[in-house]
Amino acid sequence: MPRFIMLLHDSGTFPPDLSPDQIQAIIERYVAWKQKVQANGRAVDGHKLADGTGRVLRGAVGHPKVIDGPYAEAREVIGGLFIVEAAHFEEVVELSRDCPHLDFGTIEIREVEPT
Amino acid sequence: MAADSITLVEHLFRRQAGQMVARLTRALGSRHLAVAEDAVQDALIAALQQWPYRGVPDQPEAWLYQVAKNRALDRLRHVKMAAGKVSAIGQGAPAFNPPAASTLLRDELPPVDDDQLGLLFLSCHPAVAADARVALALKLVGGFGVGEIARAFLAQESAIAQRLVRAKRSLRAGGADFGMPSPADLAPRLDSVLESLYLMFNEGYAATTGDTLVRDDVAGEAIRLVSLVAAHPATASPAASALLALMLLQASRFPARSGGDGLLFLLRDQDRSKWDRAAVAAGLRALDRAAAGDRVTAYHLEAGIAACHAVAPSWASTDWPRIVALYDDLLALTGSPVVALNRAIAISRVDGPLAGLAVIESIKYREALDGYPLLPAAQAELWRESGDLAQAAACYREALTLARSAPEQRWLSARLAHLV
Incomplete structure (x- = not known):
């Protein structure tokens, strides 16, 4: 089955005064979304990217320029990603419509070329 | 790809936040209450950043506590370094004795209840202004957010935040210690805890307006905490059992509440089949235990009145003479005009409406009810x-x-x- 990657962009920050109850409620929305997708027979796997900027290497092999990045100055960074199996691209778009991440950032969907 | 089978227990984070702050504060000492609170918030945010992707860990409580513990130790190292720098430049830093990290890392910990009670006594410490104790207990022990407390109190969030800041400053200035008071101090300190829990319950119970959902949670938290107090060997007492009985009996009527509770007459119009019989039974058992002492508190009398209503099959067949007698004692004890008003209504059930109206006219300090x-x-x-x-x-x-x-x-x- 075709595989897709959902890249989840966000600002990497949350309001500072979220209460424990509010924090739990947000987590529960993600859990519920993943369970719903899984209940439809579509597997989802998630990976969190470590906080902080990464490094970008650019330039000649052996002595590239290494800078912090890539999005150190950008408003949104990739916080993590979901890998979804689905029949086709449109199905993933449909699945993503009620993904709670939309309240916190943007979702970029890419299809993995079959090997 | 494993299915995300693990879901979270309702209010797990709220409950867990209170327990973690309690546990860390016990280990670090009340001077480091702020470190404990910040470390716990760090842990909850870490869960928020990671669990949506990875799913809920097998043991969410253990995961959270592990992270909170590590963050607390990190933060203490920073405090320690900062204190070192201050003394190095000769500004006379206060003596700083970091707690041994090992106290945080021990595996055998005292029961959670002890920590919770220790934090409850700290929140209701005499150094804290009386009107801030309930908010502080909800925040620290209950894991409520500032916004939730503000909604329950119908107050501005900024006002509650300020009240909490002042309360914590008073704790530091007063050198208040975490934990149970010494035996000599126990009686007055326990009175202060019970009084705060009574106020907490009423904040939720007297749902005159506002967010009923959070108010029910506040009332529920008061019941949970007074249950801890009434069950713990160091604090169990007839007064605590009486307060527990009162809360359970009042709460048994929550499902039938139509809002605007507070007037005795509303009981007449409630659908008694909706009353929570399990809560009534638990309340009556607690009232039995409360009868063990020789001191009759206002909690005993109010619980007694609530019990009369709880066991009455109907408004008409309620034991009104007994309720009048209990209100007589309660009025003598408290002098409250609101109690006097309810007593007048009870008298009207026995002696008729005109008798009740006459008693209302003669209420002492009636102007307080303007x-x-x-x-x-x-x-x-x-x-x-x-x-x-x-x-x-x-x-x-x-x-x-x-x-x-x-x-x-x-x-x-x-x-x-x-x-x-």
């Missing part, structure tokens, strides 16, 4: 029963001008409409 909608509402009910519908209508209209919430207004409007 602007209190339930006074004219009670008079209206009694005039109606006596057959003087014009007086009744006038009193309902007066009560309507004073009504504090939409449910109160609806109830009064319905009564007025029913009249004509």
Whole structure:
């Protein structure tokens, strides 16, 4: 089955005064979304990217320029990603419509070329 | 790809936040309350950043505590370094004795209840202003957010935040210690804890207006905490059991509440089949335990009144003479005009509506009830029963001008409409 990657962009920050109850409620929305997708027979796997900027290497092999990045100055960074199996691209778009991440950032969907 | 089978227990984070702050504060000492609170918030945010992707870990509580513990140790290292720098530049830093990290890392920990009670006693410490104790206990022990406390108190968030800051400053300035007070201090400190829990419950129970969901949570938290107090060997006492009984018996009527509780007459109109019989039974058992002592507190009397209502099959067949007697004692003990008003209503069940109206007229310090909608509402009910519908209508209209919430207004409007 075709595989897709959902890249989840966000600002990497949350309001500072979220209460424990509010924090739990947000987590529960993600859990519920993943369970719903899984209940439809579509597997989802998630990976969190470590906080902080990464490094970008650019330039000649052996002595590239290494800078912090890539999005150190950008408003949104990739916080993590979901890998979804689905029949086709449109199905993933449909699945993503009620993904709670939309309240916190943007979702970029890419299809993995079959090997 | 494993299915995300693990879901979270309702209010797990709230409960867990209180337990983690309690546990860390015990280990670090109350001077480092802020470190404990910040470390716990760090842990919850870490879960928020990771669990949406990875799913909920097998043991969410252990995961959170592990992270909170590590963050607390990190933060303490920073405090320690900062303190070192201050003394190095000769500004006379206060003596700093970091707690041994090993106390945090021990595996055998005292029961969670001990920590919770220790934090509860700290929140209700005499160094904290009386009006801040409930908010502080909700924040620290209950894991409530500032916004939630503000909604329950119908206060501005900034006002609650300030109250909490001042309370914590007072704790530091007063050198208040975490944990159970010494045996010599226990009685007055326990009174202060019970009084705060009584206020906490009423904040939730007297849902005159506002967010009923969070208010029920606040009342539930008061019941949970007073249960801890009543069950712990160091704090178990007839007064604690009486307060627990009172809360359980009042809470048994929550499912039948139509809003605007507070007037005895509302009980008449409640659907008693909706009362929570399990809560009634637990309340009556607690009231039995409360009878062990020789000191009769206001909690005993109020619980006794609540018990009369709870066991009565109907408004008419309620044991009103017994309720009058309990109100007599309660009025003698508290002198409260609100108690006097409810006593007058109880007397009217025994001696008739005109007797009740006369007692209302003679309430001492009646002016304290000026602007209190339930006074004219009670008079209206009694005039109606006596057959003087014009007086009744006038009193309902007066009560309507004073009504504090939409449910109160609806109830009064319905009564007025029913009249004509």
